[in-house]
Amino acid sequence: MPIVLVVEDETLIRDLVSEELSDAGFEVLQVGNASQAIAVLEARQDIHLLFTDIDMPGSMDGLKLAAAVRDRWPPVHIIITTGKARPMTIPANALFIPKPYLTRALVSAMRTFDNMC
Structure with a gap:
């Protein structure tokens, strides 16, 4: 079961x-900010x-994370x-999904990534 960290x-x-x-x-893990996310990943x-x-x-936004x-x-x-507006740059191979999003679109994108593992 793929594990997703929601920040x-x-x-x-x-x-x-x-x-x-x-x-x-x-399987979902959830945190409220980037510092907590880094701690989970570590x-x-x-x-x-x-x-x-x-x-x-906090000191780190989602793009920096x-x-x-x-x-x-x-x-x-x-x-x-x-x-807000799509950021000008995102990390390589990252996907951007604007809010509001349909959960089924998010799940579909995650399943695509899961198939790449």
Whole structure:
């Protein structure tokens, strides 16, 4: 079962996405900011995919988190989301899905990444 790390500071969104992904067959870990995400990634070697919002509190936003993950954990697939305009640059091989998104589109993208493993 692929393991997804969901990084979203809005609790309601994080819980809803996590529940939908669990229902779709993914094992989901969830955190509220980039610092917590880094701690999880450092502690676990079994994360397959990072799904992160861009706008989060703290010293690191989702784009910086995605870049750090790409550098330190290259096998981890990355999907980035935001309700604002698409960022000009995203890490290599990362996918951008704008908010609001359909959960089925997110699940489909994650399954595509899972098939690449």
